[in-house]
Amino acid sequence: MTVERSADVSSAALGTQPRSVACQCRNASVDLGSRAGPRRILGDINFDLHEGEFVAILGRSGSGKTTLLRVLGGLVDPTPESVVTFHGRPVAGPPQDVVFVFQNYAASLLPWRTVHNNVALGLEGKVPVAVKRARISESLATVGLEARAADYPWQLSGGMQQRVQLARSLAMRPRGLLMDEPFGSLDAMTKASLQDQLQQVHQHTGATIAFVTHDIDEAVFLSDRILVLDGSPATIAHEIPVELPRPRDQLATKELPEFLRLRRQVYDAIVETGD
Amino acid sequence: MTVERSADVSSAALGTQPRSVACQCRNASVDLGSRAGPRRILGDINFDLHEGEFVAILGRSGSGKTTLLRVLGGLVDPTPESVVTFHGRPVAGPPQDVVFVFQNYAASLLPWRTVHNNVALGLEGKVPVAVKRARISESLATVGLEARAADYPWQLSGGMQQRVQLARSLAMRPRGLLMDEPFGSLDAMTKASLQDQLQQVHQHTGATIAFVTHDIDEAVFLSDRILVLDGSPATIAHEIPVELPRPRDQLATKELPEFLRLRRQVYDAIVETGD
Amino acid sequence: MTTLGVGPADAASPVEPGERRRTTPARGTRTGSLPPLRGLLPLVVFLASWQLVASRLSPFFPPPSDWASALLDLSRSGVLLPAAFATVITFLLGLVAASVLGTVLGLAVGASARTDRALQPTLEYARAMPPAAVVPIATLLLGFTGTMKVVVVTSAAIWSILLNTRSGVRQLNPVMFEMARSLQLGRFERVRKVTFPALLPSIFLGVRVAAPVALVITLLVEILTQVDGVGALIAQSQRNYEFAQGYGLILVAGLFALLVNALVSMLQARVMRHRPPA
Amino acid sequence: MTSATAVLRRTNVLGVATMLLLLGAWELLIRVGLLDFQNLPAPSAVAARAQQLLASGELMTNLLHTLRVTLLGWVLASVIGIGLGLVLGLWRPAWRWSMASFELLRAVPPISLVPLALLVFGFSVRTELTLIVYASAWPVLVNTIEGVRTVRPELRDVARTLHLSRRETLLKLTLPAAMPSIVVGLQLGLSLALVLAVVAELVGNPSGLGNALILAQLALRPEEMFAYVFTIGLLGIALNAAFRQIVAWTLTSAKPLPGKVS
């Protein structure tokens, strides 16, 4: 991806200077219905996402990661006493300049549009046609699907569909990205390459990213901070800052003792949950 | 899960004696439609699955793993010259006693049935009611969802839905299991626990299992043999026997030098593909 | 399309933007397809203004108050109730038969391209037949009987159910069927446990379109053959220039259709109460 | 592939065979005397008469009239049905405050509107159009409402997070997602338009196939009457085939999935 934002933002993204708050979450709770009436899924979640920060969210299956992300993305209403803001404005509906990458990728693509047109969806009418085309090819190339632009989503493998959704989000050049297990169906190689791409995008655009994953290596490798959800209702059980130098490298970074230490720390934090 | 089959089968599953062939694949090719007419996805795949064998299938995203599994499961017709048999009979439609676990788990659950009744689906009318109930609770317990039996699938998280599908397959006590990224949306802990459960089921029932995954550790940890798909059309690029002693242990086995060697070998095999 | 409408699931209940963000998708709130009675307001306003200007209109447009008195006379004379009964019976039998046959045929032509192609021209031929051409042949073959009426009604009401079912089958996610086959469900079991429930929203849509059609055709057959029923009364009213009575009967038929629609919607809400809230 | 085999592949051999089979059975029943009615001629006699009518151009004139009015009425009904359906489907207050009225009106038999339409428009093509539009707008309306109201929630979420405007959501997501349902409505409406055109020609506008049919009946020419009945049916088939073809060309979303069903 090409460099879009100015140098000061990308330096901010390096995580050294104090940064302004992009997203605020105060006493956020969520109730969802179950067979036995409404159940509290999230209880009193408190945290800030800083401008340009990369935060990974981990937790056991069903702990509430998706729900938390949907709250930030304005797709689920938290309880009335909760305060959630994005870019300074209270979240009521999806915030401007923030894009969501869904866990259920198969359902988030429009089956009647080709891959190309699915990626185009968020750009149409917003950028000039030439720019749109360029961005689409660029982001399809990023996810390695330039050759499949003319196919329909149902002609792609699961991992490919997941990447189409990713391409659609990246093509929009958002200021905020909420990603729900975006690399969950990818093989190690494709995943590594996309991690690198995402890292680059993050550095160049200074986007604020919240990223749900089950892959501890991935969380440590990509993020500035790791939140571990636990409990019922879920709260933030652990908050682990990741202070590895950027840019990070698949081989070099993963051999750093600090990387290994963090990995172990996160692993222990997750093992500890759910018992 | 309780022990169901007799001891001789479980000893067979230990992988030491010569075993009969459960599934045969000879010159299996598959053509699927794309924008530019039919395209050959799989070309001349040849391999056998032995009775009670656990085979992992790996490959880059879009390499054809799902397609191969679907051929074995009788969900996709291979080209006419292909020969595919399961339990001695040519595959035409899903073979008896073989259950498929779908990559798109969300679409494979019936939204109007509770978790309990989704698991019941394959058992209804085939086993006595009491047995059915027992099996359902047992398999829900195996995947850690006994508390959610009365909820509907859409009230569950992605990983939970994936586990419901798993529970449904296990409850059927199949002789063959074709699993497409069954643990793809699970956290490390849940995944490890389900790997152990699956290993137990495999040992106790002597089921033949083909297992698609992107997790190399998982593939080595669970399988007797690893197939790596590559190419366009895809063929079996590598076939790596895994001769680790069983039963395997999450900590001990993963520290064996042989485990580490295999892991590296598989990794290299995959890296080599797609270049 | 692959995933579009995976959702028998999601097709279950309509949604409005304001309601979708509720936190508790409580059961029992699914009144989505049941139109509230306040929706009659425009019609009431229309009839009220008719009442006001009616005296200035021709005898062809008697005021609604006259309709009421004409209806009252009719029911006092003991004609209305048996006629209404005959019409309701014909309507119900026709609608039920159309629902069953439409669903079965819709499944058949939706599931098999070959069956679809084989039956397509014949079905489309039949669909284009005006009741006026069908009725004389039906009376010839079946006589001036209740059976004849039900057959004609069924043959006209079946199409929306058949076509909606057929289109529903084609929109279902194939994974759902593959799952059912993989679980070794028999053909009948697959239809009963997977296909049919998945198609319920389409079938109900078809029935909701078909219900008023069935009523209209019931009345039409009665108008054309004068075999019992409210339709026969409507025709007589119009021929006797008793327009008030005719309008009154039509209004009664409309109210009955509204009732049927409400019942179908309630049945649908009940049958599909476990579907995810959209 | 040669053009001959292409044509063969595209004609619905199976469908035509089924129809021929049914016609054959009818012919046979008459030939062996099992069916013997003055008003029920054998298909062969009907075909002969149809040929004469075709040669004289009479059939074509009537056919064209009915075809034109059917299409015009259907287009009007579709525009009204889809337009109103979108308003009622997407804007809940409109639905709440008027749907019950429409549900009631839906049950008014078009035929009972004939005296009214005659009063206003006389025996004319406008009477015919009124009846057609009135009858064939309903399925379009109901299927449109249902279609737009049952778009999958996942897709709604997509639209919202991509910040599609209301208009964009409607055009790019809601409408395409509702299209299969709307297409069914249109298909039902098309057949109803033809049926109502014929009915209107019987009672309200003395021209076209319906009028020719009733005149043939009054003139005691059952062969001719059935020639028109067949023409109407064939017109129904042709209209539907054309409709399907247009749908196949224009709407990818209405294409069935490749996948084994049942």
Next chain:
Amino acid sequence: GGTESGSPGASSGATASAEAETTALRIAFVPATTALPLHVAQAQGFFKENNLDVTLTQAANISDLPSTLGRQFDLAIGTATDLIRAGTAGLDIVQVSGNTVSTKENPFVQVIVPPGKGIMDFGDLGGKTVGSPTLSGVIHVGTLFTAKKQGTDPATIRGVEAPSPTLPDQLKGGRVDGVEALQPFASQLTKAGNVSIGDPFSAIASPLATNFYVAQGEWAESNKDAVERFVKAMEQAADFIEEMPMESRTILQQFTELPAPVAATVPLPTYDFDIRTEDLDKWVGVLKELGQLDGEVDTGKLVLSER
């Protein structure tokens, strides 16, 4: 089916001298022997002779016509029962001339039953199903009345409707026990071995006016002169029919498109263009007797006064 014969534009320029007084008349008809004088007058130029510029429009169903009078049409064929009912309902419709009368010798309609079913006369129709072209029309009313006269409760007769041409098949198929048959169906049916149990009108009167020409009252009042000329033309036509049956039947064949042998042999009704108010009174009596009408009816108001 071509539906309009004669064109308003064509004749207007032709006779320049009469142009000032030429009246345009729009007349609706149903293609049957009842409309023969209309077509004869048109074809033989009797209308033109009387300074009438007539447009004939074909309709399939006479019961649809009254609402179009005064709007789309000036004159139309109507029946006695329709007229009486329209009058009592307050519609402004009047009879402006006669058309056909039914007599014992030349009945307009007969009730036909299959042989050997034990139905000998109208009195045997109780409990039977009778096929009729219109249950509210003169024919069925006449049938019920005759049945009542012969001792049967009309309420026990089950009337069903089907278009006239399909009635013979319904009888043959056994779907009805008797049919009210107009010509030519009556002759066809008797030729095929069925039996006529008689004419439903002779019990009321013979001769009896059954159908005639009606118009909107207001229009008729202000166009008495044109109506007079219309009647004159029609009487000329009736004379012509009597004198030139072959030519007349050719005209019949042309506008009804009946098969030539049928057109050549079908019995023609008796035409009478006088207004027979007394016949209307008889119809009122019949309707009252059958309980289909209550209250007084001033038949004088149902006809155009002193034309």
